[in-house]
Amino acid sequence: MARSALTGTRIRERRLALKLRQTDLARSVGISAAYLNLIEHNRRRVSDPLLETFAKALGVAPVALSEGAESALFEALREAAAGVETAGAEATGGGALIDPSELDRIEEFVGRFPGWAKVLAARQARAAALERVVETYSERMGQDPYLLDELHEVLSAVTSLRSSAAILVETPDIEPEWQARFLSSIASESLRLSAAAEGLVAYLDGIEAADSGLAAPLDQLESWLSARGWHLAEFERPDPPAPADLIAQAPELAASAARDLALGYLTRALADSRILPLKPFLAALAETGLDPGRLAARFGAPMAAVFRRLATLPEGAANLPPLGLVVCDASGTLTLRRPLPGFALPRSAAGCPLWPLYEALARPMQPLRLTLDMAGRLPQRFQSWAFAAPRPPEGPAAAFDAPVLMEAMMLVTPATTRTEAARPVGTSCRVCPRRDCTGRREPSLIAPR
Known part of the structure; x- marks a missing residue:
């Protein structure tokens, strides 16, 4: 179990909150009061068995003593230090901006300057969020097939319009029949260009949307599944609904392509729930542990079905x-x-x-x-x-x-x-x-x- 240098401080704070004397707590955990005093002043590390004993005596979970509420703050500061290390290596050709020995003093920094530590952690979180946005835009703009297809559609419509218009301009004595054909082509290509442009704008707006940033059919399906915790509780009932009925109740699946993807996914999920019923599957999982091969052999089920079933169990099932x-x-x-x-x-x-x-x-x-x-x-x-x-x-x-x-x-x-x-x-x-x-x-x- 991970322990920070402030474990002793948390033990002392919890003891004082319970109004226990050092001698009483030391006696209950089986150590001397002098040794407890060293622990509470963070001058002695606490072993795993002793930490469990302290947690039981103080009525808290061991993690509350080993990590405390500052754990996320510590991780944010370590992440910030890692980013500075990378910047230092780039700027100095391999040198570090932070002495490695200082990384072990993050908890001391938090203890002495909690306000500044929170400010630094907040700035690090903001920088990390902006980096993810840049990565997402770069990936989409460079490799998103849907975006490339939409741009190709716009360029194709523009090229066709220019070609038809050029023929009409450069051929003054064109026959009425052909003139009507080119005008009809211009009208249809104009509609095509308008639809492609609207689709492109809607897609780009979808990328910018803060709530999901999703627009492609697969993104719509995954967003809908994520909102449901990836578990389809309806399929665990004795009389599960048809996949099409479940899709009809999902306005989030706006695109027809997203509904088609959902139909294929739900059809397989329903089949998985029948060959791997929830209660027997959870019982087998508790017995075998997280071992897809043993689970597949036990139920005589395809490995793919076991993989999908494991990834879509109810949250917290079998302490997974x-x-x-x-x-x-x-x-x-x-x-x-x-x-x-x-x-x-x-x-x-x-x-x-x-x-x-x-x-x-x-x-x-x-x-x-x-x-x-x-x-x-x-x-x-x-x-x-x-x-x-x-x-x-x-x-x-x-x-x-x-x-x-x-x-x-x-x-x-x-x-x-x-x-x-x-x-x-x-x-x-x-x-x-x-x-x-x-x-x-x-x-x-x-x-x-």
């Missing part, structure tokens, strides 16, 4: 840690993204080529389990599971000689230990801060040069 899910097809295009704090997922660009998600495509039907270090100001470690398998074609395409469509998916969750070797990864090349990477396919906008 937060889970993220990303799915792609054989082209590498991301077809579903359930993000996880600290593990960002690109909206339009391809993901990091070092993700196990893509490695699974080259090793179909072979489960992969890897520990990942996600790049960032404060690198975070995650546990991942990946699997790829052919996805059966649906509808009229489900013929015997239909093409094989591969699908890969990856589950991620925060790692609980740091003992295993980890693979360094990022979000996508354009916004990855790692300078030396074997998988880099294009220059980064934020990596030091």
Whole structure:
């Protein structure tokens, strides 16, 4: 369990709030009053077993003593220091602006100057938010296929208008029949240009919207699922509604393409809930732990169904840690993204080529389990599971000689230990801060040069 240098201070504050004497608390936890005095003045570290004993004696959770309310503030200051370290390395050619020994004194700084610490943390949060906005705009403007298609539509309509107008201007004796055809073409292309321009403006307005920033069909679907906590409680009932009925009650799915995507997603989710019923699945999960392979074998279910089911369980079910899910097809295009704090997922660009998600495509039907270090100001470690398998074609395409469509998916969750070797990864090349990477396919906008 993580402990800060202020654990002793919190123990003392809690003891005084309960009006306990040092001797009484020391006796209840089995140590001497002199040793407790050293602990309360932060001159002795508290072991995990002793911290548990203190928490029980003081009637609080151990985390309240080990981290306290300042934990988020500490992390914000460490993130700010990490950003300064990067700036210092760029400005001085490798030198640091902050002495590494000073990083261990963040808690002392918070204790002595709490107001300034909060101001610095707030500025860091603001800077990080602005950086995310820049990254999002850069990614969209450079690689968003929807935006590129809309721009192509506008240019195509303009070219057609110019061509028709030039013919009319340069050919004064054009026959009435052909003149009518060109005028009709100009009218239809004008309508096309107007519709394309309106769509483009609406899309750009959607990017700027502070509430969601979503406009593409997949974004609409994921936003709707996120608002529901990614769990479809209606499908757990004995008489679940039809997917189409659920979609009809979702005004957030405004585009017809978004409703089509939702229909496919909900159809699979309903099938998953039938082959992996919630109560038996949660019971098996409590017994086996977070092991997709064992769960698939236990229920005789496809691995893909287990992955989807795990990522869409009710919040807090079976004491599961937060889970993220990303799915792609054989082209590498991301077809579903359930993000996880600290593990960002690109909206339009391809993901990091070092993700196990893509490695699974080259090793179909072979489960992969890897520990990942996600790049960032404060690198975070995650546990991942990946699997790829052919996805059966649906509808009229489900013929015997239909093409094989591969699908890969990856589950991620925060790692609980740091003992295993980890693979360094990022979000996508354009916004990855790692300078030396074997998988880099294009220059980064934020990596030091």
